[in-house]
Amino acid sequence: MRCEVVAVGTELLLGQINDTNSSWIGQELAAVGIDSHFQTKVGDNLDRMVSVIRHALSRSDAVICTGGLGPTQDDITRDAIAAVMGVDLEVDEELVAKIESMWGLRGREMPANNRQQARIPVGAQAIPVQPGTAPGIVATFEFDGESKTIYAVPGVPWEMHDMMSGFIIDDMVRRSGSQSIIRSRTLRTWGQSESGLAELLADEITRLDATGDADGGVTLAFLASGIEGLKLRITAKGPDEELVSAQLDEEEARVREIIGPIVFGVDDQTMESVILSLCVEQGLTLGTAESLTGGLIAQRLTATPGSSAAFRGGVVTYATDVKTSLLHVPAGPSVSEEMVEAMARGACKVLGADVSIATTGVAGPDAWEGIPPGTVWIATCIEGEVETQLLRYRTDRNRTRQYTTITVLNELRKRLESRA
Amino acid sequence: MRCEVVAVGTELLLGQINDTNSSWIGQELAAVGIDSHFQTKVGDNLDRMVSVIRHALSRSDAVICTGGLGPTQDDITRDAIAAVMGVDLEVDEELVAKIESMWGLRGREMPANNRQQARIPVGAQAIPVQPGTAPGIVATFEFDGESKTIYAVPGVPWEMHDMMSGFIIDDMVRRSGSQSIIRSRTLRTWGQSESGLAELLADEITRLDATGDADGGVTLAFLASGIEGLKLRITAKGPDEELVSAQLDEEEARVREIIGPIVFGVDDQTMESVILSLCVEQGLTLGTAESLTGGLIAQRLTATPGSSAAFRGGVVTYATDVKTSLLHVPAGPSVSEEMVEAMARGACKVLGADVSIATTGVAGPDAWEGIPPGTVWIATCIEGEVETQLLRYRTDRNRTRQYTTITVLNELRKRLESRA
Numbered sequence: 001m002r003c004e005v006v007a008v009g010t011e012l013l014l015g016q017i018n019d020t021n022s023s024w025i026g027q028e029l030a031a032v033g034i035d036s037h038f039q040t041k042v043g044d045n046l047d048r049m050v051s052v053i054r055h056a057l058s059r060s061d062a063v064i065c066t067g068g069l070g071p072t073q074d075d076i077t078r079d080a081i082a083a084v085m086g087v088d089l090e091v092d093e094e095l096v097a098k099i100e101s102m103w104g105l106r107g108r109e110m111p112a113n114n115r116q117q118a119r120i121p122v123g124a125q126a127i128p129v130q131p132g133t134a135p136g137i138v139a140t141f142e143f144d145g146e147s148k149t150i151y152a153v154p155g156v157p158w159e160m161h162d163m164m165s166g167f168i169i170d171d172m173v174r175r176s177g178s179q180s181i182i183r184s185r186t187l188r189t190w191g192q193s194e195s196g197l198a199e200l201l202a203d204e205i206t207r208l209d210a211t212g213d214a215d216g217g218v219t220l221a222f223l224a225s226g227i228e229g230l231k232l233r234i235t236a237k238g239p240d241e242e243l244v245s246a247q248l249d250e251e252e253a254r255v256r257e258i259i260g261p262i263v264f265g266v267d268d269q270t271m272e273s274v275i276l277s278l279c280v281e282q283g284l285t286l287g288t289a290e291s292l293t294g295g296l297i298a299q300r301l302t303a304t305p306g307s308s309a310a311f312r313g314g315v316v317t318y319a320t321d322v323k324t325s326l327l328h329v330p331a332g333p334s335v336s337e338e339m340v341e342a343m344a345r346g347a348c349k350v351l352g353a354d355v356s357i358a359t360t361g362v363a364g365p366d367a368w369e370g371i372p373p374g375t376v377w378i379a380t381c382i383e384g385e386v387e388t389q390l391l392r393y394r395t396d397r398n399r400t401r402q403y404t405t406i407t408v409l410n411e412l413r414k415r416l417e418s419r420a
Numbered sequence: 421m422r423c424e425v426v427a428v429g430t431e432l433l434l435g436q437i438n439d440t441n442s443s444w445i446g447q448e449l450a451a452v453g454i455d456s457h458f459q460t461k462v463g464d465n466l467d468r469m470v471s472v473i474r475h476a477l478s479r480s481d482a483v484i485c486t487g488g489l490g491p492t493q494d495d496i497t498r499d500a501i502a503a504v505m506g507v508d509l510e511v512d513e514e515l516v517a518k519i520e521s522m523w524g525l526r527g528r529e530m531p532a533n534n535r536q537q538a539r540i541p542v543g544a545q546a547i548p549v550q551p552g553t554a555p556g557i558v559a560t561f562e563f564d565g566e567s568k569t570i571y572a573v574p575g576v577p578w579e580m581h582d583m584m585s586g587f588i589i590d591d592m593v594r595r596s597g598s599q600s601i602i603r604s605r606t607l608r609t610w611g612q613s614e615s616g617l618a619e620l621l622a623d624e625i626t627r628l629d630a631t632g633d634a635d636g637g638v639t640l641a642f643l644a645s646g647i648e649g650l651k652l653r654i655t656a657k658g659p660d661e662e663l664v665s666a667q668l669d670e671e672e673a674r675v676r677e678i679i680g681p682i683v684f685g686v687d688d689q690t691m692e693s694v695i696l697s698l699c700v701e702q703g704l705t706l707g708t709a710e711s712l713t714g715g716l717i718a719q720r721l722t723a724t725p726g727s728s729a730a731f732r733g734g735v736v737t738y739a740t741d742v743k744t745s746l747l748h749v750p751a752g753p754s755v756s757e758e759m760v761e762a763m764a765r766g767a768c769k770v771l772g773a774d775v776s777i778a779t780t781g782v783a784g785p786d787a788w789e790g791i792p793p794g795t796v797w798i799a800t801c802i803e804g805e806v807e808t809q810l811l812r813y814r815t816d817r818n819r820t821r822q823y824t825t826i827t828v829l830n831e832l833r834k835r836l837e838s839r840a
Contacts, residue, residue, distance in 0.1 A: 013456050015447035016644060020438055022461065027435035036433050037468055041442065041459040048457055055475070223436060288715075288736070294722025295708075295715030298736040302714025305785055305817055313742040316708070316718040316734035318727070322771055326733065326746075351742055365725055397725055 001176040002035045004056040008068040008077050009155060010043035021066045021160055028164055031221060031235050032173060032182045044068060049080035057084070057148045062172060067155030069134045071113040077152050078137065082121035084150070085141050089119040095126050095135055102133050127151070129166035132159040138171065149175060173237075180216060180237045183244045185252060188265040190229040190410045194222050197230055200259050208251075212237070218251045227402040229264070229271075261414055271409045272300045272307075278416040279310035279355060284382070287353030288314035289327055289343040291334070292361035292376055296405045312351045317343070326350065335360050335368070340377035341386045348381055355416075356381045357408050363397045374400050378408040382415055421596040422455045424476040428488040428497055429575060430463035441486040441580055448584055451641060451655050452593060452602045464488060469500035477504070477568045482592060484584075487575030489554045491533040497572050498557065502541035504570070505561050509539040515546050515555055522553050547571070549586035552579040558591065569595060593657075600636060600657045605668045607675060608689065610649040610830045611682040614642050617650055620679050628671075632657070638671045647822040649684070649691075681834055691829045692720045692727075698836040699730035699775060704802070707773030708734035709747055709763040711754070712781035712796055716825045732771045737763070746770065755780050755788070760797035761806050768801055775836075776801045777828050783817045794820050798828040802835055 005022045012019045022039040029036045037060070042052045049068075056063045068077030082089045095118035103110040110133075117134050120126060127136030137152040151168050153160045170181055189197065198205075201220060208218050216238045223231040232255065236247035256263055265274045279286050288298045298314035301307050317323040320334050327346030332338055343358035357380055364373025374393035379386055391407060393400045425442045432439045442459040449456045457480070462472045469488075476483045488497030502509045515538035523530040530553075537554050540546060547556030557572040571588050573580045593602055609617065618625075621640060628638050636658045643651040652675065656667035676683055685694045699706050708718045718734035721727050737743040740754050747766030752758050763778035777800055784793025794813035799806055811827060813820045 012443070013446050013459060014450050015443035015445070018438060018440055018443050023432070023435035023438050025435070026433050030434050037463060037465070038472065039433060039461040043457060045457070052458065285739075290715075290718075293719075294727075295710075295718030295734060295736065298710075298715030299713075299719045302736070302738060302783075303818065303821070305783075307714075308738055312739040313746065314715060314736035314738075315746070316715065316722070316736070318722060318734075319705075319732040319772075322733040325772070326735070326770060350746060352739075352745070363722075363725075398723065401723070 001062070001172060002037060002060040003029055003062040003064060003172065004060045005036060005039040006049075006052055006056060006063055006065045007039070007041045007155075008044065008049060008065055008080075009041075010045075010074070012041045012067075013043050021155060021157060024157070024161070025064055025066070025164065027223070028169060031184055031233060032169055032237075034172060034176075044074040044076060046076055046080055046083065049076065050083045053080060053084050053150065057143050057150070060148075062149040062151065062175075064168065065150065065152040066160055069117065069136070069152060069154045071111070071116045075116070078116075078119055078121065081124065081137060081139060081150055081152060084143075085121050085123060085139060087122040090122055091115065092118050092120050092126065095120065098130070099133050099135070124150075127153070127163050127167050129163050131162040132156060134159065136163045136167075138168075140175075178237075180239060181241065181244060182235060182237045183241075183248060184233055184235040185248045186223075186267050187232040187234065187252065187255060187263045188229055188269065189232055189259065189262045190264055190271070190406060191262040192230065192259070194224055194230055197222060197232065197259065201232075201255070204254065204258060218247055220251075220255070227399070227406055229406065232259075232263075261417065264410060264413055270300075270304065271406060271413060272304045275409060275413050275416065276301065276304055276307055276310050278413065278420065282416065282419065284310065284354040284416075285312050285352070286310050287312050287347045287351030287356045289347035289356060289358040290314060290316050291318060291323070291343070291359060292363050293359045293401050293405050294318060296401055297357055297359070297409065300405065300409070312353045315347065315350070333369075335362060335371050335375060335377060337377055337388050337390070340379040341388055344379040344381035344386050345384075348384075354383055355412070357412055359404055359408055361391075361400070361404065363400050365397060373397075376400065376404050378404060378411065380408065380412045380415055382412075382419070387411070387415065421482070421592060422457060422480040423449055423482040423484060423592065424480045425456060425459040426469075426472055426476060426483055426485045427459070427461045427575075428464065428469060428485055429461075430465075430494075432461045432487075433463050441575060441577060444577070444581070445484055445486070445584065447643070448589060451604055451653060452589055452657075454592060454596075464494040464496060466496055466500055466503065469496065470503045473500060473504045473570065477563050477570070480568075482569040482571065482595075484588065485570065485572040486580055489537065489556070489572060489574045491531070491536045495536070498536075498539055498541065501544065501557060501559060501570055501572060504563075505541050505543060505559060507542040510542055511535065512538050512540050512546065515540065518550070519553050519555070544570075547573070547583050547587050549583050551582040552576060554579065556583045556587075558588075560595075598657075600659060601661065601664060602655060602657045603661070603664045603668060604653055604655040605672060606643075606687050607652040607654065607672065607683045608649055608685040609652060609679065609682045610684055610691070610826060612650065612679070614644055614650055617642060617652065617679065621652075621675070624674065624678060638667055640671075640675070647819070647826055649826065652679075652683075681837065684830060684833055690720075690724070691826060691833060692724045695829060695833050695836065696721065696724055696727055696730050698833065698840065702836065702839065704730065704774040704836075705732050705772070706730050707732050707767045707771030707776045709767035709776060709778040710734060710736050711738060711743070711763070711779060712783055713779045713821050713825050714738065716821055717777055717779070717829065720825065720829070732773045735767065735770070753789075755782060755791050755795060755797060757797055757808050757810070760799040760808055764799040764801035764806050765804075768804075774803055775832070777832055779824055779828055781811075781820070781824065783820050785817060793817075796820065796824050798824060798831065800828065800832040800835055802832075802839070807831065807835065
């Protein structure tokens with residue numbers, strides 16, 4: 001099965017918004033084995049949209065259009081699909097009632113314009129999953145003698161995600177002749193390269209390849225995510241939710257057995273949310289002492305809703321004498337193991353925290369007091385016990401700070417997990 | 421003139437990398453009045469690349485391909501262009517020597533593979549601007565009876581940027597029949613909506629529209645950049661660098677006269693870099709006391725190379741008693757004008773700083789002690805003089821923190837500038 005993506009919106013062509021929808025859809029399609037060979041951006045212009053959709057249908061089985069489903073005059077994806085199908089648009093009164101009731105739930109009356117959103121090409125249907133007020137569209141029809149399908153989803157990412165995961169992927173798999181459903185789970189890892197992870201899992205991937213077939217089975221895929229680590233995606237195909245869910249559980253356990261504690265979270269969990277949960281579970285409070293990372297660690301922790309349940313605060317000791325005055329560290333070289341250990345102990349003390357993280361180093365671009373940029377000391381302290389580590393990066397200022405942040409958070413995560 | 425963008429790379433279709441190049445190119449083309457009606461992503465597959473480039477040439481005057489110019493086997497943009505032109509590739513020995521010398525400057529020998537990068541379609545030329553080891557390609561040839569141009573640039577953003585700004589834009593403008601060159605300057609603003617800015621500048625835009633013609637003149641364009649504010653782009657067209665540069669200076673002065681101090685920087689300047697420069701110029705040191713923003717402000721300041729010349733450090737006082745113990749603020753409600761003022765004064769004192777920023781508030785998603793989420797107090801302190809402000813946001817946790825950060829930085833920027 002081949003499916004193209006058409007992202008609609010003049011603002012995408014002008015670069016006012018980055019088209020991230022196509023990339024996300026490409027990931028989802030690849031996970032279930034659907035090829036996406038072309039992805040096109042086109043402006044809010046009827047003739048050009050029609051021409052792009054027709055061209056896409058001529059070389060693929062399905063097209064997913066994102067954007068252009070709003071209530072205003074430039075939202076003409078509905079019109080373009082009707083033109084490609086050679087049919088009219090008709091107001092679906094049931095859909096109008098549904099949209100009205102959604103506005104009602106928000107305590108507001110539906111603006112008259114939004115009636116536009118209930119216009120559906122004759123022969124097409126509204127997508128049954130509708131997270132926002134904009135209905136999606138699915139249409140299967142004969143095009144140049146073959147049966148083709150067009151899906152249209154809103155450009156708002158979360159509405160698009162819900163329609164993809166809740167309807168379109170399953171619908172495509174079904175149309176491709178399979179009776180199976182497909183679900184996936186993402187294990188988030190830190191501390192292994194893509195090739196290292198692939199090597200560790202080589203035997204398991206061979207085993208999975210041998211046992212799966214068109215209607216069932218499990219696959220593994222890697223997704224590099226830069227400073228967010230490597231994602232390992234487990235995808236399971238089977239006849240019903242229960243069986244697929246059991247397959248995911250079983251494979252997750254097997255993978256964790258093989259790759260061990262480099263898995264820091266599942267799906268939407270972040271390194272920070274995992275650490276904060278571990279602290280709360282263990283009744284521990286948390287503080288930070290940052291030099292090199294300059295607030296990056298505290299900022300990530302406090303970005304997590306509910307962080308105040310464990311996070312007490314942090315100090316950013318950029319000038320050397322601030323390290324002494326705020327954290328009461330003894331005088332000595334600023335970038336050293338002694339310093340980072342003293343900073344971690346000082347953070348626990350002055351912040352009244354059970355657990356702390358500390359960083360010091362040379363971010364660059366220039367060397368500092370003869371120490372090359374990329375030289376970093378990190379420390380974690382749990383109830384008085386400090387562990388330190390020397391890191392050496394050969395990258396830019398931004399990445400040195402980002403990698404240091406995730407690395408020291410990961411060290412703390414591993415220590416907290418080993419106590420659990 | 422119409423120009424399409426073709427972004428090459430299977431990793432783009434799979435969503436492993438977001439295609440930001442097309443958006444950036446779209447911005448640049450729009451700034452000089454070149455239409456870009458379609459932008460396509462295609463994988464590293466010769467037949468599909470050839471088909472996409474041919475289709476693009478059939479409806480546009482020029483095509484810019486990004487990516488696929490590396491030295492490995494999947495880098496086949498050169499081959500695709502040669503196939504579209506119906507010619508062979510030939511090694512350009514001068515180009516080999518140039519690439520070898522670039523490797524030599526880095527103290528390394530050129531790997532044999534990189535000779536591939538000097539293969540140029542017969543009749544095409546290497547783009548004279550070559551910031552990295554990968555040469556770009558420009559080819560003008562007859563296609564379906566019309567003269568068309570293909571440009572190929574590397575997928576590495578900074579190499580692509582340099583080739584676009586240093587050669588391609590001028591080359592396109594020249595090919596479109598104009599003798600002019602085009603240069604632009606971006607004024608970065610904070611504190612006005614797009615419609616507000618458009619209203620302020622309406623008369624000036626009308627005046628510019630009336631005075632410009634195809635070969636010369638100045639235009640203004642707005643670019644919303646979310647939490648980075650609104651960018652106002654001045655583009656000038658004229659016969660030579662000197663005149664165009666004078667036009668940009670004159671228009672910048674005129675615009676600044678109209679919109680006043682909402683301009684915080686020019687081109688690559690950030691709010692942080694401007695503040696740090698102002699502090700250094702005025703011999704002032706800087707510190708932060710953050711509750712709501714949790715380290716975001718300190719992190720942004722320290723992300724700027726050379727920040728240690730002015731930035732002394734910060735405290736993140738998340739728990740209420742840490743505000744008291746670290747900053748010695750008097751007991752009292754955590755989210756209040758008294759608190760934010762005391763935090764700002766405390767930051768100057770404990771950090772030994774002349775200038776400080778303080779934030780406290782309710783980030784959400786939930787209310788806190790009856791105070792609704794989005795309630796924020798900010799303060800700036802310069803040599804003992806404190807100014808405070810109450811902000812109210814109706815947005816999510818992340819945006820509340822981000823908007824607070826940029827708003828308080830902007831308040832400090834304005835105060836420092838008014839002293840200069």
